[in-house]
């Protein structure tokens with residue numbers, strides 16, 4: 001029987017943000033009942049979905065037993081509705097969870113804004129789907145098929161390179177409005193384009209107007225034929241906030257105050273890709289690199305409030321942008337705290353190994369924070385110093 005006096009914290013989402021929030025909340029000194037809700041029973045490495053598509057095995061963590069070890073509950077269910085006024089969350093299975101505190105960390109999903117994307121393209125949206133798709137890509141490579149990857153950003157660069165390296169028989173083409181790497185320094189851009197050339201990744205610039213059966217249509221009238229089209233043209237925050245009547249920005253994100261709290265609802269925190277947080281006047285990128293500090297900060301703030309202390313303002317500074325281009329190549333562009341690419345550049349095998357280490361670290365930190373209860377994760381603040389763990 002549950003203690004009715006225990007405050008109830010519900011955490012929506014078990015990605016990088018939701019799980020770090022959970023781990024920090026469980027460090028609160030007093031009694032607390034924590035319930036994590038996720039449509040996925042595992043913590044999976046979303047940042048490795050392109051590797052799964054290429055046939056690599058990636059680690060994952062079954063959540064229910066790990067959370068149970070720390071005294072938290074897990075609901076394997078989909079969130080249907082959020083009602084901040086009634087302090088309730090409704091799940092697809094019919095359960096209604098009443099909460100005292102809430103962390104909304106449902107992340108993002110492929111935006112699918114290009115007409116025909118859902119019908120005729122594949123999205124990098126789940127490990128299971130990528131595993132199933134791997135056989136199709138393999139068969140395509142055997143008959144020298146054509147893959148078109150839409151988008152020129154980091155995800156499109158990583159998918160294209162991974163497939164080109166793993167399946168030399170495939171013809172891989174990136175199609176984007178801007179040249180890949182346009183937001184990098186000239187040196188980093190050169191390194192990126194050289195690596196794409198070495199891997200045989202073709203590039204086509206143009207405004208994509210539609211994805212049709214077997215072809216991508218450009219504004220200029222050209223039609224690019226494909227056997228498989230992968231849409232990496234953008235991400236959009238979980239639709240739950242908008243569907244629940246909350247105000248959202250053009251990417252579906254909820255604006256929060258300095259402490260990551262939903263304005264007007266002092267007991268609701270938002271973290272990860274669902275939160276719109278500005279640093280130096282610019283919204284944070286939707287990224288694992290921002291979801292982790294946002295989740296940890298939201299969790300620490302809930303823990304502070306549970307202990308009768310004040311929440312702290314979120315502080316963050318960028319450090320680097322890292323892209324892996326297959327398993328043997330990569331580019332690391334060091335940036336200033338506001339994400340301007342004015343730092344050093346590392347490329348080639350060293351950058352590939354560095355990105356691999358970062359990917360391992362993101363998974364291990366979340367796993368070991370959950371298992372040990374120790375605040376192992378820290379991140380750079382806007383002043384360049386690493387964030388102190390204020391608990």
Ligand SMILES: Cc1cc2nc3c(=O)[nH]c(=O)nc-3n(C[C@H](O)[C@H](O)[C@H](O)COP(=O)(O)OP(=O)(O)OC[C@H]3O[C@@H](n4cnc5c(N)ncnc54)[C@H](O)[C@@H]3O)c2cc1C
Nearest residue numbers: 013014015016017038039078079107272273287288289291
């Ligand atoms: C191929 C790929 C490569 C990437 N590489 C990088 C990279 O190199 N560096 C980087 O910084 N970022 C990278 N990203 C982006 C990064 O993965 C995301 O920004 C990050 O996962 C966001 O973390 P999050 O915790 O906010 O949300 P998510 O990781 O999206 O987690 C959301 C959680 O909510 C659950 N959920 C969602 N909707 C519901 C619902 N309605 N009901 C119940 N549960 C739900 C999900 O199951 C999941 O547990 C990459 C993304 C992709 C797709």
